[in-house]
Amino acid sequence: MSASKGVPLGGSASAPLESAEGFRGRAKAVLGAGIGNVLEWYDFTVYAYLAAIIGRKFFSSGDETTALLATFAVFGVGFVARPLGGILIGMFGDRFGRKPALLLTFGLIAFSTGMIGILPTYETIGVAAPILLVVARLLQGISAGGEWGSAASFLVEWAPANRRGLYGSFHPAAICAGQLLGAGIAAGLTTLLGNEAMGDWGWRVPFLLGALIGPLGLLARRQLHETPAFRKAKAEPGHSAAATFPMMRAMAVAFAFPALQSVLTYLFLSYFPTFTQRFAGLDAGTALWSTALATFVMGSSCVASGRLSDSIGRKRCLIASCILSLVFAYPLLSWLLASGSITTTIMIQAVFASFCGLFLGAMPAALVEMFPTARRLTGLATAYNLQSMIFGGFAPFIASWMIARSGAPVSIAFFIMFAALISALAIWRLRETAHTELS
DSSP: OOBOTTOOOOHHHHGGGGSHHHHHHHHHHHHHHHHHHHHHHHHHHHHHHTHHHHHHHHOOOSOHHHHHHHHHHHHHHHHHHHHHHHHHHHHHHHHHOHHHHHHHHHHHHHHHHHHHHHOOOHHHHTTHHHHHHHHHHHHHHHHHHHHHHHHHHHHHHHSOGGGHHHHHHHHHHHHHHHHHHHHHHHHHHHHHHHHHHIIIIITHHHHHHHHHHHHHHHHHHHTOOOOHHHHHHHHOTTOOGGGGOOHHHHHHHHHHTTHHHHHHHIIIIIIHHHHHHHHSOOOHHHHHHHHHHHHHHHHHHHHHHHHHHHHHOHHHHHHHHHHHHHHHHHHHHHHHHHHOOHHHHHHHHHHHHHHHHHHHHHHHHHHHHHSOGGGHHHHHHHHHHHHIIIIIITHHHHHHHHHHHHSOGGGHHHHHHHHHHHHHHHHHTOOOOTTSOBO
16 A cells, blocks of 8 residues: 555665765664654653652642542543644644654654643642643643654655665664653652652653753754655655545554554553552562563564564564464463562563564554555554554553453453454555555
8 A cells, every 4th residue: 555566676776875975864864753752752751650749749639549540641631632643743744744743743742841840830829730731741642643653754764765664663662762761760860869859849850851852852853854755745746646545444454453562562561560569579669670671672672673574574573473462462471470480570571572572663664654655644643643542541441440350460461362363453454565665
């Protein structure tokens, strides 16, 4: 669906890419796209890590649990806003270009992150404080929704024809880097300042640091050039394979096939620290270190998978991840719960992270290649963010509900297996696009 059918990748197509100018352009593209991904997920991670403090500062309640739930509800607002951001910024990027879209999303991310850092608390301005917090989270969600499709498209459209998988994989790898940075700064400041100072004023520092990255990121993105694919599409408006492109069918497939990576990501990075403390006997510190290791494994395996998908195809990497998850979800989780071993728990979390990385590495290029350039951002950003909200944003809730209903912690394996089946069926309908040209 994405490429000119049957057009092989010839050696001549990659010849200009070997020039020094081409290399510099691509290096700038990777850096410019990556800095936004890092800041986007740095912010999401910091908010999650500091949720207990934010709850006390922005919500009036004598019950700490109620305040924490309210804080996570506001966290969820960011996910609800992502599809809106995907639609609005996707349409903007398809009309005006990938570079303007990247500048817009980064400006929104930096502004909303800094906004949280300077907001007055409930004690100072009353109910206006949580309202402003919701506004900041809405802006973050809109920017994150637009950032995903814009950055993925930008990287893949700039890539050499035989390296689109590798370049696309830098996108989720940068997200993993942002998560590690957010966790490291939040944990490091807590250790350095102590709980009292962190609860008093130190919680603002990570958000203000994120805002300070803003001018540097905007400067880096202003130096970028528009992608060759978009420039070509704008120069040939009559060439619209886009006019007859089956958009809704492609969006349905793009909605379904990433389901597995959303479930794996949000279960094994967001929910697993809680899960392993409750059911595997890990203390809070060990659970967070285990998750940090899993995040590193995921980012590393993303890049390896992206490069592999350039050689053997996107579908093989994606299907392999589905099969591994389907076959090993139940036995590995059963082993983890039965072993009582910290080492085993950490190892199994890392294994699931590698399954997710295998999927994530090939996914950005596969999604980008599904859509024609003229309608790419609108299609992939809308479909991806809708599935991320449903399969990802609600994954911890669904997992908790399944355990509560069944009384068996291993029941979350069936959630993983269900997602693997959905993804596998959708991937089966994909046409292999690794060795064809972008349309």
